Amino acid sequence: MNKRWKQGAAAVLALGLGLAAVLSGCGPAKTEESVKVRIGEVTRSIFYAPQYVAVNQGFFKAEGLDVELTTTFGGDKTMTALLTGGIDVALVGSETSIYVAQQGSGDPVINFAQLTQTDGTFLVSRKPAQGTFDWNSLKGSTFLGQRKGGMPQMAGEFTLKKHGINPQKDLNLIQNVEFANIPTAFASGTGDYVQLFEPQATMFEQQGKGYVIASFGVESGRLPYTVFMTKKSYIDKNPDALQKFTNAVQKAQNWVAASSVDVIADSIASFFPDTDKEIIKGVVKRYKDQGSFASDGIVDAEEWSNLQNVMEAAGELKARVDHGSLVDNRFAEKAKASVK
Incomplete structure (x- = not known):
């Protein structure tokens, strides 16, 4: 009898272990860890509405990114944070990448995804x-x-x-x-x-x-007024993360283009707790009506040339910089083609 009991117990144990293995196999697959990307924005502004949409609508998260957003208060401080490794990506005017190039940087700052396409x-x-x-x-x-x-x-x-x-x-x-x-x-x-x-x-x-x-x-006119940029070394090491980042930005740009002023204002209001909602709506409408929000992240050659025309007129450009040397449109072009 003791022998039969042991045989039965062994059978039950084997069945239990088998069932556990089956249930384990049917459970949710282990998810990949999110990739952290530290963004430094030159200022906090309704002008950057698509960026805040990408955060609050979950577009960065859906791409597997853990975005840390910091306001760096000024182009010089933003670029210093980027060059010294305090941030991974800067949201700032494209002229700053030209200033860095004029100083002879060995690790150039590359524009990879445009957010706004006019002066604000x-x-x-x-x-x-x-x-x-x-x-x-x-x-x-x-x-x-x-x-x-x-x-x-x-x-x-x-x-x-x-x-x-x-x-x-x-x-x-x-x-x-x-x-x-x-x-x-x-x-x-x-x-x-x-x-x-x-x-x-x-x-x-x-x-x-x-x-x-x-x-x-x-x-x-149109120019790459505010652009996401990073060091070339970061692009070389993190192309997949930057593609996901640009995909999220493109999703936000599509969403902003298709959404009403009221809906956009509701989405970004948490970033402006001290600003009246009606003012947020008015600002979003003004920028949307004049086409300030870029529809995609591509920095085209005509916009780049106009940027340098503006800099030349102000006496701030030592020499014109070739479009291909400081602009990498691979990520934006792929995002525009694939993100719907």
Whole structure:
């Protein structure tokens, strides 16, 4: 009897082990660990709406990426963080990659996915325009501009020169105010006109402190204004991660193109907890209407050439840089073709 009991117990044990193996095989497959990518954005701005959509709609996560987003406050600080390994990817103006190349970097910074394709600033007047706005009305005025050498200032001066205005001779040009303090300076009485980003431009309109009368983004044309970039060494070591990253950006760009202003504003609102939802909607609408959000990540040769035209006009370009030397469109082209 003891022998029969042992044989039965052995059979039950074998059956149990077999069943466990079957159930184990039918369970969920082990998922791959997510890849961490550290992004440094030059500032926190509604202008970068597609980036925040990629985070909040789960597009980065769906690609197996664990994105860490940090605001690095300024092009020079953003590029320093990238070059020293503090971040993996920078979201900043393409002109910064040219500045690095002009300094002779042995590990060039490569633009691989465009996010915005126009300047994001607006001409704000202290008084509403009377009838059709005439750029010549700026002559002799005090103009509160952006920091010298930055893309907003260069796009602003490019536009002024296009309309026959010499910024240094025809205006009382103020460029010594810190970026973060420009709205406050104008609100306190400095300048007849100011070049402002959103949401300050819309907020000034709502408060009766200023009036948007022109768009530097529309006037200066398409250019790779804000682009995701990284060091060539990082591209060489992490091509798969960068492809997934660019796929997520393309998903966000498609989503933004297909979504209403209200839906986009709802998606990105968590990144702007101190900004009224109606202001977010107004800013998104203004940028969407003028085509500031790029529809794909490709930096084409025409945009790259226009960028350098703007830099040349501002006296900030030592020599023109070949499109292929600082732009790698492989990831964006593949994402555009494959992501639906």
